[in-house]
Amino acid sequence: KAGVTQTPRYLIKTRGQQVTLSCSPISGHRSVSWYQQTPGQGLQFLFEYFSETQRNKGNFPGRFSGRQFSNSRSEMNVSTLELGDSALYLCASSLGGLGDTEAFFGQGTRLTVV
Amino acid sequence: GESVGLHLPTLSVQEGDNSIINCAYSNSASDYFIWYKQESGKGPQFIIDIRSNMDKRQGQRVTVLLNKTVKHLSLQIAATQPGDSAVYFCAESDSGGGADGLTFGKGTHLIIQP
Numbered sequence: 001k002a003g004v005t006q007t008p009r010y011l012i013k014t015r016g017q018q019v020t021l022s023c024s025p026i027s028g029h030r031s032v033s034w035y036q037q038t039p040g041q042g043l044q045f046l047f048e049y050f051s052e053t054q055r056n057k058g059n060f061p062g063r064f065s066g067r068q069f070s071n072s073r074s075e076m077n078v079s080t081l082e083l084g085d086s087a088l089y090l091c092a093s094s095l096g097g098l099g100d101t102e103a104f105f106g107q108g109t110r111l112t113v114v
Numbered sequence: 115g116e117s118v119g120l121h122l123p124t125l126s127v128q129e130g131d132n133s134i135i136n137c138a139y140s141n142s143a144s145d146y147f148i149w150y151k152q153e154s155g156k157g158p159q160f161i162i163d164i165r166s167n168m169d170k171r172q173g174q175r176v177t178v179l180l181n182k183t184v185k186h187l188s189l190q191i192a193a194t195q196p197g198d199s200a201v202y203f204c205a206e207s208d209s210g211g212g213a214d215g216l217t218f219g220k221g222t223h224l225i226i227q228p
Contacts (some may be wrong), residue, residue, distance in 0.1 A: 004157075031212050031213070031214060033212070033213040033214055033215075033216075035213075035216075035218075042203075042218055042219075042220050042221065043158070043203065043205075043216075043218035044218075045215050045216060045217070048212075048213070048214040048215060055214065056209060056214050056215045058215070090157050090158070092157075092158075092212075092213035093213070094211070094212035094213055094214075095212070096212060096214075100211040100212040101146075101163055101211045101212070102160050102163065102212075103148075103160065103212045103213030104160065105150075105157035105158045105159070105160075105213070106157050107155070107156055107157045108157050
C-alpha cells in the first residue's frame, strides 16, 4: 500500500511570500501531524488534524496554519515567510483512534526561503 | 547572531556488534515512547514503541528499555548491519499514541564501521 506522500519535495520561496504544502496520508489513516525539522531546533511539532479538526497544536506563530479535507489529505500554509522558516517539513499519518500507535512519516518538503 | 546547528552525539560501532543508544526525557506525564530512524534524505521511520506500563519491549533485532524512575529510554540494536547507519531519535508523548504532539530528542548519529 502507498506510503505518506508529500508534495512538492523541494520549494524555494522569497521572504514575505506564502507557501502551501500538501500531505496525503496512508489510505484509511485519519490523523495527520505536521513537524518542522531544522538543524538548530531538531524536530518540532506544529499541529495535528483528525477528521478535519485540529486536535492539537504546538508552539508556532499564527503564520503557520493547516487544514484537513474529508479524504484526510492535509495542507499546511505558512504566510509572510521568514528566512528562519527554511526547514524540512514532515507530515506523519496514523489511524488516529484510541490507543493508536505506529505513525508513518513522509519524506518531507524541503523549503528554502531566500 | 547566527544559530548554531545541532551537534549530534555520534556512536560508532563495528558491524556485527551490538549498539545501545540512550535518551533522557523530561515530561513525567509522558505515557508513550517511540524510537525513529532517519536516513539521509528521508523522513523518520518507526522502529519500535513502548507504553509507560511496560519497561521492556522487543522487536526484530531491537529492544527498547524504559526506566520511568530516572526518565531514561534506551534502544538496543543487536548484530548491527551497515543499513543501521542513520540518525536515531527518541520521542515522547502524553497524547497516548500516533504522531500527535511528539517531543523529539536531539538524535544520535549511529555509524556502522565495516
